[in-house]
Amino acid sequence: MSEVGSNGSGRLEVVALQRFPVKATGAQACTRVEVDARGLVGDRGFAVYDAAGKMASGKHSRRFRRMDPVFELESWFTDDDDIVRLRLPDGTTVTAGSPEADDRLSRLFGEPVVVRAEAATPHFDAGSVSVVGTATLAELGRHEGDGRPLDPRHLRANVVVATTEPYAEDAWVGSELTVGGVRLRVLEPIERCRMVGVAQVDLPARPGMLKAVSDRHDLCAGVYAQVVEPGTIAVGDIVHLG
Template sequence: MHVGMISEITRHPVKSMRGQRVNETKVMNYGLYGDRSHALLDENESFLTITQFPDMVTYTAVFSGPDSLESFPEPIVTTMSGGTSNWSDEEWLEEIEERSGKKLKRISYHPEHVPVGAIEEANLLLVTDASLNALAEAWGREVDDRRFRPNLQIALTNQEAFVEQEWIGKTLQIGENVKVDVTGPCERCMIITVDPESGSRQPDLLKRVVKHHRNQFGIYLRVVETGIIKVGDDIHLIDC
């Protein structure tokens, strides 16, 4: 059954920074190519995330070149002030250390394998346009989908909000080759309260999701078959 098409693809080269929207990429066994492939660790070897440092969402990371399975292109980091630096530069890291009050170090992985931990609970996170629109209407203001940090946003064939919850336990085919199992809903936390443009907080959004949607928004996907996906690819709900 045809359920929709991909309208946006977003990977996050640096964990908890704003991501990079792409028109086409490879789905690896861990998720989108390069997703959460680079990260910052604090003195306790814990990942620095928006939870500990909300302003991290005002930094953007994009790969500097085309996808390669030999090594990742070096990420380019854009700071909240608009300055750009290479991942290997010291200036942006020193800025985050000063603002977060933490001593940090960089970590990165190989294109063939990004481990659990850098990737959170599942390989991919999907949201739908109808659910975003319904939440925005109920909240009374526009909802930036980047608050939810999805890898895939899909435009539904039938604009039924939250229908994706009915896909849990089933399989989706994306484009010609990629298959994913829908493993469960995404439980939300304070991260969705942080405005991805300004870093300001709107806690009432999380309160609404908790009260009206059992603190769930979006669905997790586990990769079954890898391949190339692109914006505009059809998505089918299939029986396996």
């Protein structure tokens, strides 16, 4: 079993965790999170739906519809990990799934929308857990804007691993990672869309980022994984390959 990343001090570890309780909204940073067979507990558990049953996202597809007001929302679990709250741009907070939330979001979106929990249609784009290395974020940042590393929230990444080589995570495809008490099987590189550059809560737009990802790494950054063995992941956990 080999370690797969480095934070520069020789210690190989998870440096950030985040989940998105309502799909496409701002991230909730976590220091520790439970992982079940579906993925990080609560991640994309809710989504904003339009009247036709499509989910608010940054792109158009069979399941998703581009609805940019969703990027202005924050979502987070309360301390008991039971209730999801949403904060609107005016500072109002509402409970996901409540009539008040649906009413206020409908006014913000300019059309009828509802916030619903996942049912038969998955809220994930593809893989249930997304992983990216810090060297990948730094490499992308060198080729766009002022050179700042790309914030992992732009990639909607769940697990950020300290790495020394850009795109090191591509080599993990087909392998298993042990991350804290969790085992993940890495499935495939993640093909990116306009979401990597859009402005969202506390993040300015990075308008050239999608082109940078395309030009530098064939439109892919980070990897999808599925859960092999559930457990708990925490910031600071060592990451092992194999």
